[in-house]
Amino acid sequence: xxxxxxxxxxxxxxxxxxxxxxxxxxxxxxxxxxxxxxxxxxxxxxxxxxxxxxxxxxxxxxxxxxxxxxxxxxxxxxxxxxxxxxxxxxxxxxxxxxxxxxxxxxxxxxxxxxxxxxxxxxxxxxxxxxxxxxxxxxxxxxxxxxxxxxxxxxxxxxxxxxxxxxxxxxxxxxxxxxxxxxxxxxxxxxxxxxxxxxxxxxxxxxxxxxxxxxxxxxxxxxxxxxxxxxxxxxxxxxxxxxxxxxxxxxxxxxxxxxxxxxxxxxxxxxxxxxxxxxxxxxxxxxxxxxxxxxxxxxxxxxxxxxx
Amino acid sequence: xxxxxxxxxxxxxxxxxxxxxxxxxxxxxxxxxxxxxxxxxxxxxxxxxxxxxxxxxxxxxxxxxxxxxxxxxxxxxxxxxxxxxxxxxxxxxxxxxxxxxxxxxxxxxxxxxxxxxxxxxxxxxxxxxxxxxxxxxxxxxxxxxxxxxxxxxxxxxxxxxxxxxxxxxxxxxxxxxxxxxxxxxxxxxxxxxxxxxxxxxxxx
Numbered sequence: 001x002x003x004x005x006x007x008x009x010x011x012x013x014x015x016x017x018x019x020x021x022x023x024x025x026x027x028x029x030x031x032x033x034x035x036x037x038x039x040x041x042x043x044x045x046x047x048x049x050x051x052x053x054x055x056x057x058x059x060x061x062x063x064x065x066x067x068x069x070x071x072x073x074x075x076x077x078x079x080x081x082x083x084x085x086x087x088x089x090x091x092x093x094x095x096x097x098x099x100x101x102x103x104x105x106x107x108x109x110x111x112x113x114x115x116x117x118x119x120x121x122x123x124x125x126x127x128x129x130x131x132x133x134x135x136x137x138x139x140x141x142x143x144x145x146x147x148x149x150x151x152x153x154x155x156x157x158x159x160x161x162x163x164x165x166x167x168x169x170x171x172x173x174x175x176x177x178x179x180x181x182x183x184x185x186x187x188x189x190x191x192x193x194x195x196x197x198x199x200x201x202x203x204x205x206x207x208x209x210x211x212x213x214x215x216x217x218x219x220x221x222x223x224x225x226x227x228x229x230x231x232x233x234x235x236x237x238x239x240x241x242x243x244x245x246x247x248x249x250x251x252x253x254x255x256x257x258x259x260x261x262x263x264x265x266x267x268x269x270x271x272x273x274x275x276x277x278x279x280x281x282x283x284x285x286x287x288x289x290x291x292x293x294x295x296x297x298x299x300x301x302x303x304x305x306x307x
Numbered sequence: 308x309x310x311x312x313x314x315x316x317x318x319x320x321x322x323x324x325x326x327x328x329x330x331x332x333x334x335x336x337x338x339x340x341x342x343x344x345x346x347x348x349x350x351x352x353x354x355x356x357x358x359x360x361x362x363x364x365x366x367x368x369x370x371x372x373x374x375x376x377x378x379x380x381x382x383x384x385x386x387x388x389x390x391x392x393x394x395x396x397x398x399x400x401x402x403x404x405x406x407x408x409x410x411x412x413x414x415x416x417x418x419x420x421x422x423x424x425x426x427x428x429x430x431x432x433x434x435x436x437x438x439x440x441x442x443x444x445x446x447x448x449x450x451x452x453x454x455x456x457x458x459x460x461x462x463x464x465x466x467x468x469x470x471x472x473x474x475x476x477x478x479x480x481x482x483x484x485x486x487x488x489x490x491x492x493x494x495x496x497x498x499x500x501x502x503x504x505x506x507x508x509x510x511x
Contacts, residue, residue: 003486006495007455010436011413014348016341017357025361026336029368030329093358094395133399135354159414180354 081220084232088267088274095184096273099130100302104192106281106295122146127191134183135159139190155190162186192297221266226277227302229270237264273304318381322374332368335381340364342382343389346457351396352403352415359396363389386457387467390449397445408438432495439489443482450475451482 017025104125124145131137134157141153151168162175162183177183221233268278281295318335325331343363348356366388367381374384393400406414411434440448453464461479465472 003483003490004455006432006436006490007451007486010433011349011415014345015353017344017348017353017360021357022340022344025340025357025364026333028361029332029336029364180358 081218081232081234084220084234084269084271085218087271088269088276090274093180095131095134096275096304097132098273098275098302098304099128100299101126101128102191102297102299103127104295104297125192129187129191131187134180134187135177137183137187139187141190141192155186157183157186162190164190223271224268226268226270227299229272229277229302231268231270231277233266233268235264235266275299275302277302317379319374319376319378322371322381323376325371329368332371335367335385336364339382339385342457343385346386346452347389347393349456350393350400350452354415355396355399359389359392362392366392380463382457383459383463383466386453386459386463387469390453390468393449394445400448401441404437404441408434408441410434413437432490432493435489435493435495436486439486442489443485447478447482447485450478451486454479 104123104127106123122145124143126142126144128140128142129137136159137157139155141155143151143153149168151166153164153166155162155164157163157177159177161177164173164175165171175186177186218234218236221235224231224233264282266278266280267276269276276297277299279295279297316334318338321331321334325335340360344356344360347359347363351359363385367385370388374381378384403414406412413433440451443451449468450464453459453467454461457464457467459467461472461475465475468475
């Protein structure tokens with residue numbers, strides 16, 4: 001048996017693709033970018049020399065006007081929000097190995113003292129993570145407020161399940177990871193980037209952008225540097241539409257399917273990796289009566305590469 | 308006029324037709340998806356294979372105007388795209404191979420029964436092979452695995468990776484030399500091979 005024959009035997013028993021995944025791939029393939037059909041053909045226009053000169057001059061004037069326009073925003077991004085969000089969702093499917101620390105803070109109304117609307121509780125959590133892929137990661141959560149005694153929790157995803165332990169009450173829980181997406185959901189949930197988890201937020205924004213008219217509700221605010229990385233800042237407003245009107249409503253604008261809009265949310269998305277480095281929420285109610293206000297998730301340290 | 312015997316048509320003709328009828332690309336998908344998926348699954352495991360095979364075919368579909376429709380077989384082109392897609396996962400592959408070499412257990416997410424069969428198939432040489440594959444540089448490994456697992460000829464590998472035929476030969480020579488050396492050092496050398504071959508002949 002030579003080296004090639006042995007190699008052919010190595011990992012021979014590979015399971016075939018399952019039919020559902022195969023069909024999904026086939027369907028998705030036709031929705032992918034079809035360059036052939038969109039190929040641009042230059043129109044065959046015959047210009048006289050005089051007309052061509054006028055045309056060139058007009059284009060030059062237009063360019064110079066654009067370049068010298070003092071009202072043009074200096075931080076205007078050349079990207080479209082759809083591209084930024086699509087890249088971010090795509091990146092969530094294939095995470096870049098990374099390690100870092102994030103700080104999560106927000107104010108909650110006290111569920112017990114709900115009759116006292118002014119009473120707010122400040123939540124502060126610092127999370128550290130090491131990510132290899134969606135099935136293999138580790139998160140350490142230090143809860144600094146509101147508990148009087150700081151507590152920490154650890155979650156380790158070992159490929160098949162995520163094991164959660166709490167140092168104070170010794171609680172242990174396991175969560176199955178049946179697919180990379182399930183691992184991504186758990187990672188986002190424990191990291192505290194957002195609730196619902198980060199990937200859900202991104203997809204929600206992308207769906208909003210694609211199904212509603214124009215980009216009036218999801219827009220690219222600009223670009224910013226976070227930890228030396230260039231990020232695109234995307235804002236969605238309103239973030240949720242509710243059938244009932246309560247305090248903090250933004251009105252019906254932006255809710256094309258009815259309802260009243262609430263909350264704004266901004267995401268700072270790393271343009272190279274698609275990772276969300278910062279999330280800021282303003283008056284975003286998720287569940288009543290625990291309304292979440294002024295949510296801030298901020299990555300304070302990050303490094304990429306295998307860990 | 309559509310030919311009823313679609314499967315007898317060359318890939319080039321089908322891809323050419325898909326420029327105006329995108330759905331026709333489904334024929335190429337049906338012909339080659341399993342082979343591409345299997346190739347990726349052997350290298351990175353079934354968990355990633357679904358995503359990466361999807362990425363390969365999405366890219367192929369988007370770039371089908373680049374395919375030379377005079378060519379009969381789209382496999383080299385598709386394997387070339389798959390190799391490009393896999394390039395971003397070199398380190399993942401190497402880590403998995405090293406872990407296999409160290410522990411004797413394949414860390415890729417194969418279903419339990421298949422994993423057992425795979426271990427029996429590969430025999431005791433598997434960790435040694437894993438170690439040898441991990442030690443190859445990615446370009447040499449690509450060439451070797453396209454030959455062994457993709458079943459491409461030398462010329463097809465050259466086409467897939469867009470490299471000269473001579474380079475394919477030299478990379479293969481280097482890669483196979485390293486694998487053979489590793490097998491020999493672990494006691495699976497030529498003497499062993501002759502004995503095994505003799506047994507096969509005598510039983511046959």
